[in-house]
Each structure stands twice: as C-alpha cells, then as structure tokens.
Amino acid sequence: ICLESVELRVLHLPLVSPFTTSFGTEHVREVIVARAVTADGEGWGEIVTSEAPLYSSEYTHSAWDVARRWLIPALLAKRTFAPEEVPTILEPFKGHRMVKAGLELSILDAALRTEGRSFGEYIGAERELVPSGVSVGIQRDPQALVDAVAGYLDEGYVRIKIKIKPGRDIADTAAVREAFGTIPFQVDANSAYTLADVETLAQLDQFDLLLVEQPLQEDDIVDHATLARQLKTPVCLDESIVSHKAAMDALALGAASIINIKAGRVGGYLEAVKIHDLCRSAGIPVWCGGMLETGIGRAANAALAALPGFELPGDISASDRFYTRDIVTEPVVLEGGHVRVPTGHGLGVHIDHAALEDFTVAREVVTA
C-alpha cells in the first residue's frame, strides 16, 4: 500500500449498563479509531486502550501521543510497504501494543478492501459462525448477578464468564452454578489476587469451571505456574500474554493451560495468528477475548475466532451487550448463540458516519 495519512479519533460510547471489574466501573467506553488513507482507498482500525491505565499500562493519551508523534510518522516515512511489514516498521518503538495493533488493522483493512479480499479469508478463518460467550460484570449482589446471567442465557449466549475479586468470588460463583446447573462457565479476576489467596482460589475447584482467568499480576508468570500446581481449575492467562514470546514462556513454565488471545494486547492480528499457531501445535486451547470493541474490532475478532485452534467460546458478544448504537452499519447480532464472520471486502463492515461524528470527542489527521 502507499500510505498518505492516518486520521485518529477519540470516541465516547455510552455503555448500556455500568461494567464493573476488579479494577473499576466504566459507564462510557473511551476508545480510539484509526482511518488509514492510502493512494487506493481507506481502512479502519481500533486502538483498544481505555481512559485510565487500569487493564494495562496503555491509556488514551499515551496511545494518542505515541501514535501521532512516533508510530504514524514512521509508517508515513516508509510510505510504500506491505501490511505485513507494519510490525517490523514499528518494532524499534517499545511497547504500545494496542496502538500498533490498531494501526496495523487499519492498514490491513485498507489493503484488503483495495484487493477485494475478506479479512477472514486473509487470516485463515475456517468457519462462518463462531460461538458467542458473554462477560458479566460484578453486580450489586449474587442475586442481581443471577438475574443478569439469566438474561444473557435467554439471549442465547453459549458460555458465561463473570468478573470476580476478593470478597465477590465464591458466593457469586456458587449462586450462578446453583441457579443454572452445568452451563459452560468461567471466571475472570483481572489480576485481583496474590499467591496468599490460594485457599480462596482453590475453593473455585468445587464449581467445575472451564478456567480461572488471570488471577495474578501481568508479570507473575512464575507465580501463576506455582498457583496452577495448587488448583484443579485450569489457569487461563489474558493480561500476561503480551506477545508470541510471552506465550512461549508461559507455556514452557506451566503458567497457563489455556490462553485468551487479544490482538490489541499482543500488538496486532498478525501476532495473534502466530500465538494461535504456537498454541495449536502445543495442544493448548485458545479463545478470543474482548475489549468492548466497536463494530470495527468486533468484526476482526469474529474472523480471528474462526481459526481452527479457537476451541473455546470467546467474548465476542453482540454489539448490544455494550452499546445501543455502534459506529458500523452492521452491528454484531447473535444467531443461535453464534456470531457471523463477515465476508465482505476487508473487515466487511461499513462506517456509520453520523454515529462516528456523534461519538467523536477528539480528531486529528496525521500526514507526512
């Protein structure tokens, strides 16, 4: 492609209901979208940072600054390149993986739209529909959680994941298991525990969970291995798996037996496919995590989740799980508990420009 400019927008999308995790409560999703303009067309990507660095060290203003000051200028200086070269062009700059992922996606989308090729076909999607799981935030109390889960099961979600934190873990998990029997069910701690909490975490073993996600800190790879040896429930890592190399180390050390793959966290969809391939050859099941994406990232995640190694339902929920209005004209909907993989050119979605304008709180076009 021949890159001419990249437009950045910060969007504020109101959430349909507050989303509480072990690191806080969100009412509005602050996200950045990137529009790559090439000599032959345009493409869209999503930078999945949040306003505050609570999930990872990246946040809106760090992303905005590193994109406009370093990463986009490096791509513009190169000017003509293949999308597969984006990781190499951006490699000299440390970290900022969510930014790299969003820029890479916008360039992949532009190239594939020009080529008339679908993103799914490009990355090796093998299915037309992928099973849809849902991530349920911490509610007022266990009964309110049971009510929320009942609603999602009625909508057809095939797997339930609930957020937990110290003090809101065993009773909540017991209430869901008690109310709904043997449904596919897992929990996500978002790093809220330490090795000192092993007795509490071991109590989760009674609930026959699919996995316990990221109980410890991002850099606790060895400690996750120590913890995993003391639990029956499989340990799944999310925040810790920041690259293919990190996945290799986590598997080598026995820190995880399941991996949640998120293209934003690992620096892009090309790296995500590499991690998929590694896990597939190692017999490690993976699933596609979510970052409350707009229809742009949601379309890309649906395609990624259609690769053969994605054996467990992911967090690609319908758009209306989080938003009443999306910025694409084809919001993701559930079809029998499944999400359809787009087949159009590029990401296969079209921007709803009125919605994009309504949600835009900041905008800048970066040119050479």
Ligand SMILES: CC(=O)N[C@@H](Cc1ccc2ccccc2c1)C(=O)O
């Ligand atoms: C669907 C899900 O649980 N995602 C993340 C947590 C997360 C990620 C990004 C967020 C951005 C704004 C508000 C809350 C957010 C929660 C996870 O799997 O750990």
Ligand SMILES: [Mg+2]
């Ligand atoms: Mg998680």
